[in-house]
Amino acid sequence: MTYRAGWIHYTNVAPILDSLVLPNNVTAVTGVPTEMNAALLEGRVDIANISAVEFIRHADKLEALPDFSVAVLGPVYSVNLFHTVPLPNLRRVALTRQSAMSVALLEVLLAARGLSPTLERAEGEAENLLASGYDGVLRIGDSALREWYRVVGPLTPETTMTTLPHTARGITVTDLAEEWFRLTGHTFVFAVWAYRKDAPPPAALVQAMREARREGIGHLADVARRHAAGLGLPERVVQHYLWNFRYHLEAPDRLGLHEFAAQAVPGHAPLRFGPRPGVRVESG
Template sequence: MTYRAGWIHYTNVAPILDALVLPPGVTAVTGVPTEMNAALLGGRVDIANISAVEFIRHADRLEALPDFSVAVLGPVYSVNLFHTVPLERLRRVALTRQSAMSVALLRVLLRERGLTPTLEAAEGEAETLLAQGYDGVLRIGDSALREWYRLVGPLTPETTMTALPHVGRGVTVTDLAEEWFRLTGHPFTFAVWAYRRENPPPPELVRAMREARREGLGHLAGVAARHGQKLDLPARVVQHYLWNFRYHLEAPDRLGLSEFAALAEPGHAPLRFGPQPGAGRGTLAPSGAGP
């Protein structure tokens, strides 16, 4: 029987997916986060790198691989709120339909600041929507990365990659992952590799994913050069973007995931993870629950 994978193949997962060779009996399709979330929950795919918030919301049905994530400690550069007024003066914010995760994170960050702007679904590039009357626009993924660089670039050889600009042409770019770090001091986990509990992935697929990740992280400059050409961005910018990511769902990433789950979906079911290689199954209890 064929095992079906659903990949959200943004640049941020290129170090895992670019070199992945699917084992016999496994097929794959690609789509944006909201499409793959729905495909997994609807049974059209068996595993997907879905938004962490959908994993949390459906924790009664889903389990995740224990050592795969898309997480960052600090800025992510591809989940951005573009705005023309200070955050405290936001009135209308355009939200992308492509990512439930980023919308949930924005809602948490606004609520923690005591802010209540009107949030409206609208698609389009940030500067276009800002010109149409929105004073904030949420953009994600490769498009957000390109639009950030279009505003703040080009970077000069003297630009330090640890203090990249975030203002250009009267637009401020607020990085939501960086705002999360300022709020909590924890990494933010955007995605996990989840599957329905009754249908875990074949071991051959998980081994292939681990091998592909080793290959991608071991040749990050090459990955960055290829994707820089696709995105029309300098390779050094894409390499900086990629080496920020945490792909192994380590203890700090789970801690940040637990804190976000408590803020975004209080009372959620325990988060469950498959066994680490050579270990038993693990459960991450909701905040406030027992050990």
């Protein structure tokens, strides 16, 4: 029987997916996060690197690989709120349909500040939407990374990504992962590699993913070089961006995931990870 994978192939998972060679009995399709979330939950794929919030919301149906994640400790650069007024003055915020995760994170962060602007679905580049009347625009993924750099760049020999301004040309870019770290002190997990409980991945696929990750992390400069031209960004920017990510779902990442689960989905079912070789891990 063919095993079906659904990959969200943004640049942030290039160190895992670029060099992944699928076993003979595995096929793969790609899509944006909301598409792959739906495909997994509807049974059209068996495994996907889905939004962590969808894993949490459907913990009664899903398990996650115990050692794969897309997480950061601090800024992520590609999940951004672009805004033209201070956060307490936000009135209308445009939300992307591409990501349930970023919307859930924004809602948690707004609630922590006691803010309740109107949230509306609207697609388009941040600067265009801001010019159309929104005072905040949520953008994710590769496009958000490009738009962040367009606003706050360019890098010079004297600057680094961490010293670039947050505000330029009347636009402020608030990095949601950085805001989460300021709020909680925790890592933020954007995605896990989840599968339906009745369709665990074949061992050959998991092993191939681990080998691909090892290859990608060991050659991040090469991965960045391959993707920089397509993104229209300097290699230096893309390499720093990839260095930021945590791909192994380690203990600090799980702490951050559980903290987010408690805030975003109170009363969720226990989160299940595994199995590790010889071990089944369950936590609530």
